[in-house]
Amino acid sequence: MPVHALPSLMVLGSIWGLTPALAKLALAGGMPPLGYGFWAALGSGGLLALICAARGIAISWDRAHLRYYFAAGLAGFAMANLIAYTALPHIPAGFFALLMPLVPIFTVLGAALLGEERISARSLGGTLLGLTGVGLAMAPGAALPDASMLGWALFAALCPLCYAISNLVGVRWAPRGTPPLAAACGTLLTASVLMAAMGLAFGQFHIPGSLAWQIEALLPLQGALTALAYMLYFRLLVSRGSVVTSQSGYIVTLTGVAWGAILFGERMGLLALPAALLVLGGLFLVTRRDGRHSRR
Incomplete structure (x- = not known):
């Protein structure tokens, strides 16, 4: 894990490790999955829009940017959260965290197929x-x-x-010179439109105030955390590339398992430890870099 990127990766991974647990709490309290995703996207996108306005950062809405926002928002937020929030009520949050190291694994394989990364025996192993x-x-x-x-x-x-596809889209389709904050804001606001359409289509739109205040309070919390995570994500994506950014999967796994145990009393079986070691070992091999690779 690159030393200079470590603080940002730690914060990013910790937020994404907590997100499944927060979502599981909200869903258990009666929040519809797509409704939760919509308000998380709208709240975080709106917060980033205010920050962009305060800093004088313009958010572009031309054709190239719209294509980028749509692809990244669809894959990395709308579809990813639709899958996650639909599955989370039925599986442990800790297990979901064990899946996150697959993001860099799929990212590297996708980059190799697109000719952006050189496939190797180490990556395959x-x-x-x-x-x-x-x-x-x-x-x-x-x-x-x-x-x-x-x-x-x-x-x-x-x-x-879905997250891996979003990583690859973020590198290939991001218009040159787009500020990370503007890219994050545009993606989240576009994702909120997609989530609203899906929520209305599936009857899962949520009207704030219809549930207990403890559950409703998770919406602004999730919005703020998502805004911070996307700020870090796009900044890392622009400065360090998709493979380095995806190494936050280490932190996601560790914090996700911990939050599952703290909030839901989840206890893993004896085989969970070797399973986690295999997953993290695979992540290490896939994302390890040497002097022959240039940073992307």
């Missing part, structure tokens, strides 16, 4: 190691307390694929 770890996490006695959760666990595994 790391991919197999990470997938083996996720498979072990789904086994009885690991991160899933009940075999009936397996279908939801497999569905949840699509979420890191």
Whole structure:
């Protein structure tokens, strides 16, 4: 993990590690999944818009930017959160955190297919190691307390694929010279429109004030955390590239498992530890860099 990027990666990973637990709390309190995602996107996008206005940063809405906002917002927020929030009521938050190291694994494979990264035996070995770890996490006695959760666990595994697509889109389609704050704001506001449309279509739109105040309070909290996370995410993406940014998966896994235990009393089985070690080992192999690789 790059030393200079470590503080930002730590904060980013910690926020994303907490997000599934907060979402699980909100969903357990009656919040509809798409409604929660909409308000998180709108709140964070609105907050970033205010920051952009205060700093005199213009948010571009030309065709190139709209294409970028739409692709990143659809893959990295709307679809990812639709999958995550639909699956979370049925699986442990700690298990979901174990899936997040698949983001850099899928990112590196995607970058190799697009010709942006050189595929190597190490990357392939790391991919197999990470997938083996996720498979072990789904086994009885690991991160899933009940075999009936397996279908939801497999569905949840699509979420890191969406994040990986968003990573790649962020590098390939981001218009040159776009300030990170403007890119984050445009993506989140576009994602909020997508989430609103999906929520209305599936009857999951949420009107604030209809639930207990403790549950409603999670909306502004999630909005503020999402705004901070996206600020860091786009800044890292522009300055360090998609592969370095995706290494926040280390922190997401550790903090996600911890929050699952603290907030929900989740206890992993004996096989969860070797599963986590396999996943993190695969992540290390896939994202490890040497002097022959240039930073992207």
